[in-house]
Amino acid sequence: MDGQSLPTSLQAAVEGFRRYLEGERARSAHTLRAYLADVESLLGFAVQEGISELGQLELGSLRRWLGAQSEAGMARATLARRAATARAFTGWALREELITTDPAIRLQAPKRDKSLPGVLQQQQVTRMVDDLNTAAGDGGPLAVRNRAMVELLYATGVRVGELAGLDIDDLDPDRRTLRVVGKGNKERTVPYGVPAALAVDDWLRRGRPALATPTSGPALFLGVRGKRVDPRQIRAVVNELLQALGDTSATGPHALRHSAATHLLDGGADLRAVQEILGHSSLATTQIYTHVSVDRLRRSYQQAHPRA
Incomplete structure (x- = not known):
């Protein structure tokens, strides 16, 4: 069900959330499309469960929405993003007094797969x-x-x-x-x-x-x-x-971004300097590249050392 097929009150909520993302949060066009698609998916699922007003949305509906997507084979990273979108949407709705309680406050997303990025030599x-x-x-x-x-x-x-x-x-x-x-x-x-x-x-x-x-x-x-x-x-x-x-x-x-970060760290660059160059808001995001470097070091050791 797309946004245009939603009941009027739910469609109005989607449009309000859009204005919030465009204005106060200054999200990119790509992020905006992803967030709105997630919200429309959530509300479309809720309508199929018989919900016609935002105030009827409950934690159980949110969990069943994520569960249905998980069963359909959706990646953990996408499920995590959709859970984050749901929390952002209901949090916004609570502040706007469109709902009286936040049903997503206890919504848990599956942990992301910790896969290392592809890196060029x-x-x-x-x-x-x-x-x-x-x-x-x-x-x-x-x-x-x-x-x-x-x-x-x-x-x-x-x-x-x-x-x-x-x-x-x-x-x-x-x-x-x-x-x-x-x-x-x-x-x-x-x-x-x-x-x-x-x-x-x-x-x-x-x-x-x-x-x-x-x-x-x-x-x-x-x-x-x-x-x-x-x-x-x-x-x-x-x-x-x-x-x-x-x-x-x-x-x-x-891959070039990953490679640049890894090669900087391999060359002795400071982790916080790399964080600044990449524009990461959290140092934890940058730290994945230290794991990449250690991984490559370990492989080189195992290939080269006679008693590895």
Whole structure:
């Protein structure tokens, strides 16, 4: 059942929650869509149980909603997010006095699977960049753009949405830093190295002018029609490069973010400095990369030491 099929009072609650997320919480468009889809799923399930008013929502309905999705094979991470959305929604409804008690206050989500992120070896990154340099030397503006995007992704560890959202003025070429607006509209400054600086400069000199149109605006990276590059286009570029390597299971731009963080820590970077670079609000999120580094160290030891 979609949002338009909900009873009027429940649909009004969804719209109120939307305004709250857009205004006070300043959520990204992607997060907004996910939250609203979760709420509509919850309320659609509740309607099927005979609920027509928000005040009729009970903890049992919430648990059965999550249970039905778990039985359908939904991943633990998604179930955890949906439980968090439910708590955020009912908490908002309580503050708005749409309900008198919060039915989700005791709602427990399944623990997330603690899987380590896919990480490239440094020589794999080198091979990827070598291929990009060859393509950029012989190819057109898109090849020049792709090299600059990948160099910047790996150099800074920014998220794919953050890269797509960069404007030219966000770059400080003299200091080799860029200004990034991350989750929750939090701004941070991230350094990048000489290879990324050279690739971006090449893109600005001979790549971007070939694609820019009067409507391109200040966007740093452009698509083939001159509009701001879409995150999906970036994912497609990176996935194709990773598949071409042939010896990694890593996928997507997030693999470059994971790799940047792991390689920084392998090189002796301070954990809190890496946290600041990645834009993590919690140090615990950054600490997963220490586990990745230890894991790689253990594998190397077992392969190399005669008495491992």
